[in-house]
Structures are given as structure tokens and as C-alpha cells.
Amino acid sequence: MSQKVRVRFAPSPTGPLHIGGVRTALFNYLFAKKHGGDFLLRIEDTDQNRYVEGAEAYIIEALNWLNIPFDEGPGKEAECGPYRQSERKNLYKQYADALIESGNAYYAFDTAEELDAHRKDHEEKGKTFIYNWHNRLKLKNSLVISSEETQQKITNGEEYVIRFKTPEDETLYLNDIIRGGMQVETNVLDDKVLFKSDGMPTYHLANIVDDHLMKITHVIRGEEWLPSLALHILLYRAFGWEAPQFAHLPLILKPTGNGKLSKRDGDKMGFPVFPLEWKTAEGDLFSGYREDGYLPEAVVNMLAFLGWNPGTEQEIFSLAELVNAFELERVHKSGAKFDPDKTKWYQHQYLQMVDDEKLASQFSKFLNEKKVSTSLNLTIIVSLLKERATFVSDLWEQGSFFFEAPKNYDEKAVEKAFKAETPELLQNVVSILKASENFSAENLSEKVKGWITSENIGFGKVMMPLRLALVGEMKGPDVFDILSILGKEESVTRIEKAIDFIG
Numbered sequence: 001m002s003q004k005v006r007v008r009f010a011p012s013p014t015g016p017l018h019i020g021g022v023r024t025a026l027f028n029y030l031f032a033k034k035h036g037g038d039f040l041l042r043i044e045d046t047d048q049n050r051y052v053e054g055a056e057a058y059i060i061e062a063l064n065w066l067n068i069p070f071d072e073g074p075g076k077e078a079e080c081g082p083y084r085q086s087e088r089k090n091l092y093k094q095y096a097d098a099l100i101e102s103g104n105a106y107y108a109f110d111t112a113e114e115l116d117a118h119r120k121d122h123e124e125k126g127k128t129f130i131y132n133w134h135n136r137l138k139l140k141n142s143l144v145i146s147s148e149e150t151q152q153k154i155t156n157g158e159e160y161v162i163r164f165k166t167p168e169d170e171t172l173y174l175n176d177i178i179r180g181g182m183q184v185e186t187n188v189l190d191d192k193v194l195f196k197s198d199g200m201p202t203y204h205l206a207n208i209v210d211d212h213l214m215k216i217t218h219v220i221r222g223e224e225w226l227p228s229l230a231l232h233i234l235l236y237r238a239f240g241w242e243a244p245q246f247a248h249l250p251l252i253l254k255p256t257g258n259g260k261l262s263k264r265d266g267d268k269m270g271f272p273v274f275p276l277e278w279k280t281a282e283g284d285l286f287s288g289y290r291e292d293g294y295l296p297e298a299v300v301n302m303l304a305f306l307g308w309n310p311g312t313e314q315e316i317f318s319l320a321e322l323v324n325a326f327e328l329e330r331v332h333k334s335g336a337k338f339d340p341d342k343t344k345w346y347q348h349q350y351l352q353m354v355d356d357e358k359l360a361s362q363f364s365k366f367l368n369e370k371k372v373s374t375s376l377n378l379t380i381i382v383s384l385l386k387e388r389a390t391f392v393s394d395l396w397e398q399g400s401f402f403f404e405a406p407k408n409y410d411e412k413a414v415e416k417a418f419k420a421e422t423p424e425l426l427q428n429v430v431s432i433l434k435a436s437e438n439f440s441a442e443n444l445s446e447k448v449k450g451w452i453t454s455e456n457i458g459f460g461k462v463m464m465p466l467r468l469a470l471v472g473e474m475k476g477p478d479v480f481d482i483l484s485i486l487g488k489e490e491s492v493t494r495i496e497k498a499i500d501f502i503g
Contacts, residue, residue: 175246425465
């Protein structure tokens with residue numbers, strides 16, 4: 001690619017960023033970085049009625065949390081700015097006018113009521129009303145009325161729109177990096193509105209003009225934009241500009257596979273569909289991956305595999321590895337089924353890779369929130385518990401007994417483990433612990449196991465009640481690790497409490 005690769009992610013600030021949008025941003029980012037190019041963020045806020053306060057800040061924060069920041073965009077201005085369409089609105093009129101000049105667009109004065117009447121009339125006859133080549137010469141527009149009359153209407157302040165004049169009887173050959181070649185008959189296309197008399201462009205005009213002015217080389221977007229591709233290619237041609245290459249990403253489907261994943265699915269099935277938590281103006285709260293305890297690396301890895309794969313068995317990819325492996329040609333055409341369990345699997349894998357000290361500091365914050373204070377060595381505790389944990393909160397579920405002595409004992413385990421001879425056996429363990437100067441797990445294991453072997457006692461008769469005394473149930477890491485972490489005094493106290501309980 002001789003030209004510098006430039007791609008853009010262009011969301012509308014109408015609410016939180018759905019993970020479908022996040023994946024579009026990620027694929028744009030990966031493609032740009034792979035080719036040494038630029039990744040732009042453009043905020044498409046021409047529809048001020050749907051603008052939601054805080055949505056733009058949310059989008060930026062989400063990209064930063066996922067470590068896929070943009071190179072140019074709001075707050076990172078460069079020569080192609082500004083990057084909010086509302087701040088560019090004085091630009092678009094000249095381009096709409098240029099299309100009128102070249103005969104590629106025209107003024108239309110049909111009122112909403114008139115168009116509605118046409119629609120109803122068509123419906124009654126079992127047809128669909130399309131404003132295009134076959135009826136445009138029968139409607140109220142500048143193709144029919146003289147230029148003087150057209151000018152007079154505009155001067156009088158009559159409302160108008162500027163429509164694209166779609167060519168007649170032409171077959172368009174379109175190409176998509178993911179989907180390959182397609183053909184469209186121009187006769188089935190409608191004459192889309194490009195500009196309104198209130199001075200605002202529609203999505204189609206603003207999008208094409210901005211992509212051209214921002215020197216975008218590849219447009220990577222969701223497949224919901226595929227029906228607009230023919231119009232966009234025609235607009236490039238009408239302006240005499242070279243069109244970028246297009247790639248339309250597959251939909252993200254519900255876990256059941258039928259239909260597009262929505263925010264309601266996440267609520268119903270108990271998983272987030274947003275990167276960060278979002279609170280609506282009405283006070284509804286939607287969960288986010290960040291607040292649910294997911295690591296950004298796990299979310300990125302999971303999203304990368306929604307509709308793309310590297311063609312190898314490898315599933316765990318760092319961001320740098322994803323950049324290296326990513327190719328648009330390996331993106332699938334068909335929809336990608338969202339799998340909440342696979343997301344948890346990625347999270348588990350990534351939690352195992354977190355450095356124990358870093359994990360201990362995250363766990364420490366979690367304990368502070370629970371108002372649990374401790375002087376125990378959290379790094380060692382985390383290293384023993386993390387293998388079974390998916391989230392930091394699981395470390396508490398796995399190991400709360402380190403910080404709180406058992407208040408009662410699991411009933412089933414009591415029946416199995418606490419026998420008539422148990423108090424005497426546990427008393428012997430207490431004596432060994434009290435006599436041990438070196439309270440390392442290795443030393444304690446050697447001493448206690450040595451005594452069990454020399455006395456010819458079944459291991460289960462000692463180890464099961466000992467675990468139950470320390471933990472309150474039959475779970476947790478190696479018993480001698482637990483003893484070593486709790487220390488002599490706490491261990492002895494817990495065992496003596498169990499002896500009293502049995503007595």
C-alpha cells in the first residue's frame with residue numbers, strides 16, 4: 001500500500017458504546033497499526049435530537065480502557081479536524097451545491113404530508129413508494145420547475161431538501177474486502193436526501209465528505225451499512241474523488257444465534273454488552289465489562305475472535321500479536337455468535353497471567369471495599385488461590401477463611417471428618433504446631449506427616465478434620481500452606497475451637 005493507511009471509527013453519541021461498536025473500533029485499530037497507519041475517531045453528531053449527554057466521553061474512555069486509543073479525534077486535534085460533525089457543519093453546504101451544479105443532485109420541495117399521501121396511495125395499490133427515476137419528473141423538484149421558480153422558492157424560505165440524482169439503467173459493480181464482488185442495479189435505488197434547508201447534511205453526505213477530507217483509505221464498518229454502499233460509491237464518482245476500499249463486518253448475534261445481540265439480551269442472560277457501566281438519565285443501570293471485573297486484555301481478545309480467526313489453533317493473543325496476525329481477508333461473512341462462557345474463559349486465562357503482586361494489590365482494594373483489614377501476606381494467598389479464580393472477587397469466595405475464622409462447620413463434612421478419636425488427634429497436631437519454631441509449610445508438612453506415619457494413622461483421619469477446623473468446609477489450597485499463612489497463634493486457636501465443638 002503506497003498511500004498511508006487511514007481508518008476511522010465514526011460512532012454517533014446517542015448512548016453507550018455497544019460491544020458491536022467496540023469490535024468495529026478494534027478491527028479499525030488493528031488494521032491501522034498493522035499497516036503503520038492512523039486510527040481516527042470522528043463523532044457523527046449531526047442528529048442533535050438523539051444526542052445524549054456524556055456519550056462522547058464514554059466512547060473515549062472505553063477506547064482508552066481497552067488500550068486501543070485513537071491517533072486523531074476530539075481532544076487530539078490534527079490537520080483534518082475538527083472531528084465532531086456538528087463543528088464541521090459550515091463545510092457541507094458547498095459540497096451539496098457542487099452536486100447541484102454538476103447535475104448530480106436537485107432541490108425537492110415536496111412536503112412531508114405530500115410524500116406521506118404518495119406512500120399511502122402506493123400501499124393501497126400494493127406497491128412501495130420510491131422517490132427515484134421513475135417518478136421524479138412528476139414530483140415537486142427543480143428537475144421539473146424552472147431555475148427562476150426554484151430560486152424564488154428558496155428566497156421565500158420554503159422548506160426544501162437536496163436529493164441525489166441516482167443514474168438510470170446502470171449496473172454497478174462493487175467490491176468489498178470481506179464479501180468480494182457484488183452488483184447492484186441503479187434503478188432499484190432511491191434518490192436519497194443529502195441536505196436539508198435547516199443547513200444540516202444527512203448522514204450520507206457528511207460521511208462521504210468527511211472521509212474524503214480526512215483522507216480515509218479504508219472504511220471498515222458494520223454490515224448494516226452494506227445497503228448504503230452503492231449510494232456512497234456513486235457519491236464518490238459524482239464528486240470525481242477516488243473512493244476508499246470498503247469492508248463490512250458481520251453482525252454479532254445473540255448467544256442463541258438468531259438475531260442481532262441487543263442490550264436487552266445482556267440483561268436477560270446476565271452478561272454485559274457494554275465495555276463500561278452506563279447509567280441512563282432515567283436512572284437505569286447497564287453493567288459494563290470493566291465494573292464486572294473483566295480485564296481489558298480479555299475483552300479485546302474475545303472481541304477479536306467475533307467474526308475473525310487467525311487460521312491457526314492459537315486462541316490467546318496479546319494486542320501486539322493481534323496487530324501482527326490481523327487480516328481483513330480472514331474476517332467471516334456470516335454473523336458471529338456471542339458466547340458469554342467463552343468470554344469468562346478468556347478472563348480466566350488472563351487472570352492467571354497477572355503478576356501475583358499486581359493481583360494482590362487489586363485484591364487488597366477489594367478487601368478494603370469489604371472493610372476487611374489484614375496483615376497476612378496477600379501475594380502468597382493470591383498465588384495459591386488464583387488457579388481456581390476467574391475474577392478478583394472469586395479470590396474472596398475461594399479464600400475468605402484466611403481473613404475470617406469459621407463460625408460454623410459444613411454439616412456433611414462434620415459427619416465424615418469429626419469422629420470420637422478426632423479431638424485427641426487434633427490435640428497432637430496442636431502440640432506439634434506449638435513446638436515448631438520454623439512455621440514454613442514444608443517444615444510443618446514434614447513434622448505432621450512424619451508423626452502420622454510413625455503412629456500408623458490413616459492420613460484422612462487427621463487431614464480432613466484439620467482442614468475443616470481451619471476452613472470450615474472441605475476446600476482451599478494445601479493445608480500446610482494455610483497453616484503457614486495463618487501463623488501459629490491463629491492456627492492453634494482455630495483447631496482448639498474445633499476440638500471444643502466436637503466435645
